[in-house]
């Protein structure tokens with residue numbers, strides 16, 4: 343009990359020292375008293391129970407968030423993972439566990455949420471992806487850059503663990519493209535990429551300056567069986583499966599030989615869940631590349647033909663071609679594999695089989 347009280351006192355003191363939080367001291371104390379009265383067995387130095395951290399996912403109604411919430415709820419308990427976004431959740435989402443409205447640009451409301459719900463970790467998914475970002479630069483700057491500043495400050499003030507995904511889009515035409523290592527020139531030419539390099543650097547700065555437990559993985563294009571994709575350059579590899587079954591044809595906005603790194607969604611979600619638990623001592627970097635495969639639209643189309651033999655594909659490159667041409671072709675993730683055992687499960691063939699098995703019945 344003495345350890346519990348001293349942890350509690352230390353955490354409360356830290357919070358009270360943050361000037362912006364002074365007015366919240368009452369609710370902080372109240373929230374931590376709840377912790378005192380509840381099961382606190384096995385809490386670490388920050389007072390977080392490593393078996394049941396309370397996790398907030400921002401932007402959780404996008405392509406990745408719902409699946410990650412499912413994965414983390416299985417691990418840490420349904421009520422310990424709070425989904426949030428600015429859009430209305432479906433009935434299934436509402437029934438699956440806690441969901442809250444959270445605009446990443448409203449700092450005070452986020453503070454209140456962290457305190458009221460006693461959050462330990464933030465998984466920060468809110469973002470505008472590459473193609474939509476190019477179409478609305480001012481909004482991308484607000485959501486991707488101001489939003490990041492807000493979560494960094496929240497994580498610093500409340501001593502939270504923070505995960506912010508980065509992307510192959512954080513590299514640019516001056517980076518080596520085949521393969522692209524963790525450490526190399528990063529001069530992206532999209533606002534999305536610029537905001538992600540900014541996130542990597544700011545997170546690492548907060549780590550060195552304040553000891554913030556900042557973690558980031560650079561994902562390749564993530565492919566899932568559902569049609570939702572947030573407006574990225576890699577989205578063709580999500581849309582193609584449904585179009586193939588629905589119409590037998592697909593009009594691709596990239597050239598047939600445009601090679602990009604990709605990953606099946608379950609591998610992506612597994613990488614996040616695994617990475618959040620990697621001990622500090624095993625992490626030589628705070629930002630790691632992770633990937634599973636690399637393919638071109640032409641190669642994907644060949645695979646699709648195995649399931650839809652009459653499938654045809656046409657190519658009409660648009661503005662996304664220029665983005666893709668500046669991104670990595672093959673991602674080098676050997677550091678993640680060596681330092682903390684990252685390993686993908688699905689290659690192109692395995693992924694296509696899972697997706698077609700899942701969605702073909704919908705089109706019969």
Ligand SMILES: NC(=O)C1=CN([C@@H]2O[C@H](COP(=O)(O)OP(=O)(O)OC[C@H]3O[C@@H](n4cnc5c(N)ncnc54)[C@H](O)[C@@H]3O)[C@@H](O)[C@H]2O)C=CC1
Nearest residue numbers: 401403404405406445446467468469507509561563564572
């Ligand atoms: N899906 C992919 O292929 C990849 C994704 N990532 C990163 O992973 C994260 C999640 O990606 P996805 O789920 O695909 O994105 P998405 O575009 O599908 O979802 C983003 C979510 O952010 C929400 N959002 C927008 N403005 C907001 C605001 N002001 N406050 C709160 N939420 C807001 C949107 O409503 C949306 O649900 C992003 O940071 C993205 O950059 C990185 C590499 C690849």
Ligand SMILES: CC(=O)[C@H](N)C(=O)O
Nearest residue numbers: 471472509574575576
């Ligand atoms: C690779 C990404 O970050 C995303 N899918 C996009 O294409 O913008």
